[in-house]
Amino acid sequence: MSDAQNPLEVLGLEQLRRRRSMKWRTFGDDVLPLWVAEMDTPLAAPVAEALQEMIELGDTGYPHTGPYVEAFLQFAQQRWGWAPRSSQVRPVRDVMTGVAEALKLVGELWDTVIVSSPVYPPFFTYPVSAGRRVVEAPLGPDGRLDFDMLEESFNLRTTGGQATYLLSNPHNPTGAVHTKQELQRLAQLAADYGVRVVADEIHAPLVYSEATFTPYLSVDPHGYSVMSASKAWNLAGLKAGLLIAGSEAASELADLAPEASLGASHAGVVAQTAAYAQGQDWLDAVIAGLEENRSLLMRLLSESAPEVTVTVPESTYLAWLDFSAYGFDDEPEGGTESPLQGPAKHLLTEAGVALSPGHAFGTGGQRHARLNFATNRAVLTEAVQRLGAALSR
DSSP states (O other), rough: OTTTOOGGSSHHHHHHOOOOOOOOHHSSSTTTEOOOOOOOOOHHHHHHHHHHHHHHTTOOSOOOOOHHHHHHHHHHHHHHSSOOOOOOOEESSSSSHHHHHHHHOOTTTEEEEEEEEEEOOHHHHHHHHOOOOEEEOOOOTTSSSSSHHHHHHHHHTTTTOOOOEEEEESSSTTOOOOHHHHHHHHHHHHHHHOEEEEEOOOOOOOOOTOOOOOOOOGGGOEEEEOOOSSTTTOOOOOOOOOEOOOOOOOOOGSSSGGGGGGOOOOHHHHHHHHHHHHHHHHHHHHHHHHHHHHHHHHHHHHHHHHTOOEEOOSSEEEEEOGGGGOOOOOHHHTOTTOOOOOOHHHHHHHHOOOOEEGGGGGGTTTTTEEOOSSSSSSHHHHHHHHHHHHHHH
């Protein structure tokens, strides 16, 4: 793929530093930010055109979500061969808000929410905000679901009560794409113990050629999924998402709080409708560029920091790096509530490279950090070379 076709090679560092998003404004101009999940791409042309027309028309009123739902349903059918009904879908503000609303639908206050760590840090905070308590059933040594651990946790947490399992599919931060067989086993285990499953599937469109995405609801009609175009088309700042109930759970949507379906922004709905309806060519080009960057990252790490081990992601644009060989202590000065610990703290200070600190992802995150490789090759190359130089000192 030529650079002209690769959305990751359009914007240079000087242009990226003009951005005002969290990724580029949290740290100084000397830092290369490879942390929060934003991509360094321009907008897909259909999305940009839809937003431009909205601005030209002064079309900044309340969202009309019918076309958004229909565009998603068509995308799901074309991309994954999955065909939920429109009656199973409700718009929500964003994915984690949708997760919190789903947790309210399937359980009661102070219920247990089980998560497989290391996992996306809001999995620990949003359930608590919804009045739940979170416990961990860590991934196995291979970075995939540990079914013995899950069964033990499901059994323990449903004795005298009920529990929900919050699934990351594909998994963030490891990039594992759960197979259909794994998801079927999870669904059976959940049925055996009366556990409801809520799946965060925000990275579903970003799956690489060696893996196949299976929508969780295609194997569990009693579950919930929350999806959005925000990660795949870089639209996180334009709020919109979709809460989808399994076919046997759709009647529960009648209990969804009325305000829950009113949180999506008009701009988010317009942008995501265009992405789902007309943005598949751009998405395919981004995935091709990310696969090239994934290969580049592996080569750069082997050259510059060979003792760093990496979980090769099957999806997302996030790499889970293990710095255990370097003996980092994850205990920060000033206590465990510091946002930076271990290798992320060291590399920010010594290399001017910002990564997401591993401890925030829960058990298994110590001495790890998450690297976002959705940038241009020049930035990625310099960042890994800086990282390697800092680790060798």
